Amino acid sequence: MQNGVNIGYLAITENANDVKAAINERKVFILRTAFVVGIVILIFSFVLNRYFLKPIKNLVTYTNQIKDKSNQKSNIETIKNRNDEIGTLSKSLGEMTDELHKRITTAENYSTDLLHEIRNPLASLKSASDIISETAKTGKIGDGKVFVTEVLNAVRIRTGEDGEDAL
Numbered sequence: 001m002q003n004g005v006n007i008g009y010l011a012i013t014e015n016a017n018d019v020k021a022a023i024n025e026r027k028v029f030i031l032r033t034a035f036v037v038g039i040v041i042l043i044f045s046f047v048l049n050r051y052f053l054k055p056i057k058n059l060v061t062y063t064n065q066i067k068d069k070s071n072q073k074s075n076i077e078t079i080k081n082r083n084d085e086i087g088t089l090s091k092s093l094g095e096m097t098d099e100l101h102k103r104i105t106t107a108e109n110y111s112t113d114l115l116h117e118i119r120n121p122l123a124s125l126k127s128a129s130d131i132i133s134e135t136a137k138t139g140k141i142g143d144g145k146v147f148v149t150e151v152l153n154a155v156r157i158r159t160g161e162d163g164e165d166a167l
Contacts, residue, residue, distance in 0.1 A: 055079045055086045059093060066097055 062074045079090040156166040 052086070055082070055090070059086075059090055062090075062093070 058074070058076065058079055062076045064070075065072055065074055076090055076094060080087060080094060082090070153162055154166040155162045159166075
C-alpha cells in the first residue's frame with residue numbers, strides 16, 4: 001500500500017508452518033554463525049595477546065629497567081630468538097643497549113682518567129705551596145709570604161747554560 005492505494009498483491013502458496021520453519025532455520029543459522037564468530041574472536045585475541053602484545057610488553061619492561069638503571073633480569077633473550085619483526089626489534093634494542101653501556105663505560109673511564117690528570121698537578125702545587133709556607137715562617141715581619149715573579153732568564157751555574165738549555 002502506498003498513499004492509501006493498493007499497488008500489488010502477495011500470493012502465498014506455501015503452508016504457514018513451512019514459513020515458520022524457514023524463519024526458525026534462519027534464526028538458528030544466525031545464532032550458530034554468531035557463536036562461531038565469537039569463538040574465532042576469542043582465539044584471535046588469545047593469539048594476539050600471546051604472540052604480539054606480551055612480547056611488546058616485555059620490551060617495554062626491558063626499556064623501563066634500562067631507564068631506571070635496574071639490575072633486575074629481563075626475559076628479552078627469549079624474544080630475541082623469534083624470527084619475526086618483534087625478534088628483530090628486540091635484537092636491535094639489545095645491541096643498542098650493549099653499545100650504550102660500552103659508551104657509558106668509556107665515558108666514565110675517560111672522566112676518571114681526566115680527573116686523575118687534573119688532580120695530580122693540583123696536588124703537587126698544593127704540597128709545594130704548603131712546603132714553601134712552612135719553610136718561609138721565620139717569625140719576622142712578612143713571615144710566610146711567597147713572592148712570585150716572572151723569570152726572564154735561567155742560568156745553570158755549574159755548566160754555564162742559559163735560557164731553555166738551562167731548564
